Amino acid sequence: MAHTLVEFVRSIQTNLDNGVIVPINATSKLILEFGVNVPTATNFIELITTVGWQATNVFVTPPEQPKLLLQIVLDGVVVSSAEQKSISTDEDGMLEMTTAFHSILTNVSVGFHVIQVFASNPEDLQGDITLTGPVSITGKVYAPA
Template sequence: MAQTLVEFGRSVQTNLDNGVIVPINATAKLILEFGINVPRATNFVELTTTVGWQVTNVFATPPEQPKLFLQVLMDGIVVGSAEQESFSNEEEELLEVVTTFQSILTNVSIGFHVFQVFASNPEDFQGDITLTGPVNITGKVYAPA
């Protein structure tokens, strides 16, 4: 069945590498937020989240490494998440990582919905995570043509 893009929304802190400096610790921090209208009952919503980050001050105590934990919420309810563990480069240099993931929602209720992205580092005692960019999310609502 053919699908048509009926709504689009996005939130952008930066599209650039090294465009922001946002320290992340164990407490979840709101990093992105936007609203989007869903006009039809039969639909799917495609969310694409991208977060660039750096790891510093890594402690050499395997097996745990700093982890970036991202959660996407719709109207306060978790609808997508990703967790990416850093890896040890065994050097004193910055470790730079970009995490991108999609969340696909089906038959979201008609009306306006708020989407939020929270970031945390549940292993913050193992090293420091700083968001550097790009940091953005896009939301697309598709419905039958």
């Protein structure tokens, strides 16, 4: 069945590497947010999230390393998430990474919805995470043609 793009939305802190400095700890922090209108009951929403980050002061002792946890929340409910651990062999070194992931939500109820992205470092005692950029999310709502 063919689908048509009926809504496009986005939230952007920066498109640039080293465009922001946002420290992340164990407490979830809101980093991106937008509203989206869903006009039909049969639909899907495609979300693409990209977050550039640095890990510093990393303890090289296994098994735990700092890790970036990203959660996408639709109207207060977690609907998608991604987690990426830092990998470092030098406590004094800095590790730069980009986490990108794709999410698909199907048959979201008709109406206006709030989509938020939260970031946290559940292993913040093992090292520091700072968002540096790019930091963005795009959303596309598709309905049957």
